[in-house]
Amino acid sequence: MRKAVIFDLDGTLANTDEVHKLAWEIALRKMGYEVKVDIRHLLGRKTIDIAKILIGESNAEKLASVKTEIYNELVKTLAKPKPCVIDLINRLRDVKIPIAVVTSSMRNSAVQVLKVIKVEPDVLVAGDDVKLGKPNPMPVIEAIKRLNVDPNESVGIGDTIYDVMAYYSAGIREILVVRSSVPLNEEEVRKYDAKILDSLCEISDWFEFF
Template identity: 95%
Template structure:
């Protein structure tokens, strides 16, 4: 029996995957870096981890700080809920299914986005709540613990392979991937028996099973 749903935030509940990409591009230009990397493939990881991948460890904290400042300004005007978010959340509330949001974003950024899209999760785990971020299962395990449910009673919903890996490693076996601007290796996702959808709107009928 399903007793909880765990959502990713950026690219899953909100369009902020695109905002993160823009913030990274602006921050890199501002600090004078010309990085030939498709940032979309890194989205879903913690900010500091992405910064280290992009420019190495020595100046990663500075880049991460500048990117976060830029992002926090951009989301004020650019953040929007993905289609069918409120319908899905309301349906889960109607059947008293608790929800958690597990995100690699920092707490202040995540709270800001959640306010914009009008979602209040029962549990919120952010990048500064745990030492290791996705694809490590630590943040998902913490969410499951706070929800007081078993992994096999939970559903994980995300948009990146890092979400899928974190859910699976935490013991969740019902995993839904909703396509976003982040490129998805479909074959790799299906190795984890993930169900791949084009939109949250497609989940409606599926959640009739609750």
């Protein structure tokens, strides 16, 4: 029996995957670095972890801080809910299914985005709430604990392989992956028996799933 749903935020509930990419690019250039990689492949990890991958340890904290400041300004005007998000959340509320949001974003950024898209989860676990972020299962395990449910009673929904890995390692076996701007290796995703959706509208269309 499904007793809870755990959502990723950026690229899943909100269109902010693209906003994160833009903020990283602006922050890198502001600090004098060239953008040499496709940042979309890193989205889903904690901010500080991405910063370390991009420029190494020495200036990572500064880059993470600059990026977060830029991002928090951008989301005020650019953040929007993904298609069918509000309808799906309302339906879950109607059937008394608790909702958690597990995000690699900093808490202040996540709270701001959730306010903009008008989603109020029962539980929010952000990147600065736990020591290790996705793909490590620690944030998902924390959400399950706060929801007071078992992993096999939970559904995990995200848009990246890091979401899938975190859900699976936490014991969740019902995993849905929603396409976003983040490149998706479908073969890798299906190794975890995850179902790939074009949008959350597909869940609304067959809501008997819950």
